[in-house]
Structures are given as C-alpha cells and as structure tokens.
Amino acid sequence: MIPTTLLATLFNVVIMLGMVSAENSSHKRSPSVIVLIPDGFGASQATLTREFLRAKYGIDERFNKLAFDDYHVGSIMTKSANNLVTDSAAAGTAFACGANTNNGIIGYDEDIEVCPTILEGAKAKGYKTGLVTTTRITHATPAAFSSHVYDRDLEADIATMQLGEYVLGPQVDLLWGGGRSFFSPASANGSRTDERDLVAEAKEKGWNVVLSKEEFDAYGKDGKARRSRISVKARENWSHLPSLGLFADSHLDYDIDRDESEQPSLSEMAIGALNALDADDEPFFLMVCFLFPVMSFPFLLPLDPIFHDSAFPEIKQ
Numbered sequence: 001m002i003p004t005t006l007l008a009t010l011f012n013v014v015i016m017l018g019m020v021s022a023e024n025s026s027h028k029r030s031p032s033v034i035v036l037i038p039d040g041f042g043a044s045q046a047t048l049t050r051e052f053l054r055a056k057y058g059i060d061e062r063f064n065k066l067a068f069d070d071y072h073v074g075s076i077m078t079k080s081a082n083n084l085v086t087d088s089a090a091a092g093t094a095f096a097c098g099a100n101t102n103n104g105i106i107g108y109d110e111d112i113e114v115c116p117t118i119l120e121g122a123k124a125k126g127y128k129t130g131l132v133t134t135t136r137i138t139h140a141t142p143a144a145f146s147s148h149v150y151d152r153d154l155e156a157d158i159a160t161m162q163l164g165e166y167v168l169g170p171q172v173d174l175l176w177g178g179g180r181s182f183f184s185p186a187s188a189n190g191s192r193t194d195e196r197d198l199v200a201e202a203k204e205k206g207w208n209v210v211l212s213k214e215e216f217d218a219y220g221k222d223g224k225a226r227r228s229r230i231s232v233k234a235r236e237n238w239s240h241l242p243s244l245g246l247f248a249d250s251h252l253d254y255d256i257d258r259d260e261s262e263q264p265s266l267s268e269m270a271i272g273a274l275n276a277l278d279a280d281d282e283p284f285f286l287m288v289c290f291l292f293p294v295m296s297f298p299f300l301l302p303l304d305p306i307f308h309d310s311a312f313p314e315i316k317q
Contacts, residue, residue, distance in 0.1 A: 030283040033122070034274075037095065037289045039088055039141050081110035089152040092144025106140060106158075107148030119145040122285035123171045128241065128277045131172055132269045133289040134252040136179030137162065141289045146172050155182045156192050163202055163244075174276055174286075176245035176269050178252045180211065189249075199246070208240040216245060216264045219272070241276060245269070251291060266290050 050066060080090035082102040093101045093108070097115035101108060109115050119129050131142045138155035147161040159182045164170030183198035184190025192198070203209050210216045219240065247263045255265060264272075270288050277284035 029281070030125070030127075032127075032278070032283045033118075033285045035095070035285075035287045037092075037141055037287065039135065039289055039291045087152075088140035089144065092141040096144040104152050105150060106144050106152055108150065112150070114148055117145050119285055119287070120168060120171055122283075123168075126282070128173045128280075128282060128284040129171060130174035130273045130277050130284065130286045131162075131177070131289075132174070132266075132273045132286065133177035133291075134254075134266055135177060135289060135291045136182065136250055137175050137177035137246065138179045138182045139177075139251070139289075139291075142175075142177065142287065145287050146175075155179070156194070159183050159192075159198055160196075163198060163205075163207075170242065173241045174243045174245075174273055176243070176247075176273060178246065178248035178250055180246035181249045183244075183246060199244070202244050206242070208243040210243065210245045210247075212247070213260070213262050213264055216247070216268075216272075219243070219245075243276065 046066065053066075078086055078091065078094065080086040080103045081100045083090075086094075087103040089106045090101050090103050093099060093106055093115070096117040096119065097107065097109070098118075099109040099115040101110050101115075105112075107115060107117065119131075123129050131137065131146060133139065133142045135141065136155065138158040140152045143149070143152065143155075143158045143162075147158045148166070149157055149161075159179070160166075162172055162175055180199070181189075181191040183192070183202075185192050185195040185197050187195060188197070199209055199211070208219070210219055245264075252258070252263050258265065266288075270286075273286055273288075277286055
C-alpha cells in the first residue's frame with residue numbers, strides 16, 4: 001500500500017477542492033468529489049513557472065503567484081513499486097486505487113491483484129461519474145480510474161472497458177478528451193486492429209457522442225453561454241448522459257496552439273462536465289486531468305485557462 005503521507009495528502013486534496021461534509025441528513029446530500037491532476041507537473045515546474053512570470057512581469061505579487069497556490073495544501077514524494085521514477089500508470093493507479101504498483105500497470109497492485117478504483121466505488125454508491133482530460137481519454141491517468149490492464153499501451157482494450165465492457169459494466173457517465181483513434185477501426189484511419197467502431201457502438205447504446213467543437217457547443221441548448229459559469233440555470237440543459245466526447249485523434253492541442261473552432265478548452269470541458277454531472281443535484285465524482293509538456297510548460301501554464309483566476313476558483317466553488 002502507499003505511504004500514510006500520500007493518503008493524508010489525498011484527504012487534503014479533497015478538502016482543498018471544497019468537498020462538502022460527508023454527514024448524510026434529510027437536508028444535505030452526500031459529498032461530491034473533484035480531483036484535478038496536472039499530469040507531469042511538479043514542484044520544479046511550478047517554481048520555474050513562477051520565475052518566468054517574475055521575469056516577465058516583475059516582482060508584483062499578482063503576477064508571480066499561480067492561481068492554484070491559494071488551494072495548494074502540501075507535497076509528497078512517491079515512487080512506483082519497481083522504479084524510483086514513477087510513470088503516469090503507476091501514479092494514476094496510486095491516486096485511483098490507493099495501491100502501489102509497477103510502472104506501466106493500470107488498476108492492479110504490484111502483486112497483480114485487481115484494485116478497485118475510487119470512481120468504481122463512487123458509482124457503486126450511486127454517484128454520477130466523469131473523466132475530463134486534454135490527453136487521450138485512454139491515456140494512463142484517466143485510464144487508471146476507469147480500467148484494469150497489465151500494460152498502459154493496451155489503449156484499444158482500455159477504450160472498450162471505459163464504455164462498459166468488463167465485469168462491472170458501465171462505470172463512467174461522461175468521457176471527454178482526445179483519443180478518437182482508439183475508438184475507430186484501422187480501416188477508417190483509426191488504431192483498432194479488431195476493426196470495431198466503438199463510436200458507432202456507443203451511439204447505438206444511447207451515448208450522446210460529440211466529436212467536434214460544433215457538436216460540443218450544441219450539447220446544451222445554449223452550450224457556449226452556459227459553459228461560462230456554474231449555476232442552477234446552466235445545469236438544466238446538461239443532463240444528456242452518458243456522453244462520449246472525442247475531440248482529437250490523439251491528445252488535444254496545448255492551449256497556445258488550440259484552434260477554438262475545432263477543440264473545446266479545458267475550462268469549457270471542466271465547467272460543462274460539472275454542470276452535466278450536477279444536473280440532477282445528486283452527488284458526483286469528477287477527475288480532470290491536463291497534460292503539461294516537458295519543455296514548454298513555463299510558457300503554457302500561465303496561458304492555460306484552468307489556471308486563470310477567473311476559472312480555478314469557479315471550479316472550486
């Protein structure tokens with residue numbers, strides 16, 4: 001199992017993100033949980049980004065402080081079971097399952113025993129569940145919450161599990177991100193060698209499938225306006241679940257390169273997902289993952305809407 005320090009940190013993360021009291025009563029619903037994971041982002045990246053802002057804007061506190069600093073609780077040191085340097089599969093499994101495992105493994109502990117995920121536990125409690133990411137939806141971090149495979153590269157298998165083809169059945173109500181290729185047959189420029197068209201199959205099973213920015217804007221009756229805020233009115237037209245959103249063949253573009261007419265932003269997806277999952281005023285679990293590039297992160301971080309003061313506090317709220 002992972003160290004107590006990591007478990008304590010996960011508890012602090014939940015508190016930091018505004019998790020409501022777990023006490024059930026006649027006038028208070030069960031708690032909802034939002035987990036934000038900046039994949040590939042650590043203390044060194046945060047420090048370099050602050051220094052970049054300091055160099056660009058001077059020493060003014062308003063510009064050399066990142067928006068998430070107000071919500072940061074603590075830090076941890078981790079390693080996978082077989083390597084001092086963890087990868088996203090082992091790290092994602094630790095966050096999702098609370099178990100230490102080897103690099104490359106998803107949803108199993110180091111003894112290759114299946115470990116249930118927090119998303120699966122939430123679903124068993126009747127929660128709505130969602131995964132939003134700028135990576136492929138089948139990439140290691142979102143996969144760690146929604147699948148169990150021995151090799152993170154088995155993304156075609158992960159895709160089928162995310163749509164409910166495993167022992168527990170459908171577990172995720174909302175899947176938004178990239179990775180369309182692993183839902184599409186090789187004959188249609190996809191990556192599936194079994195020639196299955198999971199997009200078509202999802203539609204037949206009643207999934208609300210959105211594959212473009214235009215379709216995303218039409219997901220709600222007035223989607224674009226509603227994604228600018230979280231409110232009771234906004235939730236009314238975001239209840240079309242389950243929903244599968246695949247906005248790129250692989251990862252979504254970094255925000256600095258993103259064509260606003262082709263791909264939704266991370267903030268649009270996150271706020272839209274919150275409205276959709278909360279439409280019935282019932283508890284939900286949402287994991288939001290955003291990928292940082294190794295070399296260009298200091299320039300992209302201040303430009304990513306998720307870190308703007310107007311977006312981050314709203315997601316906390």
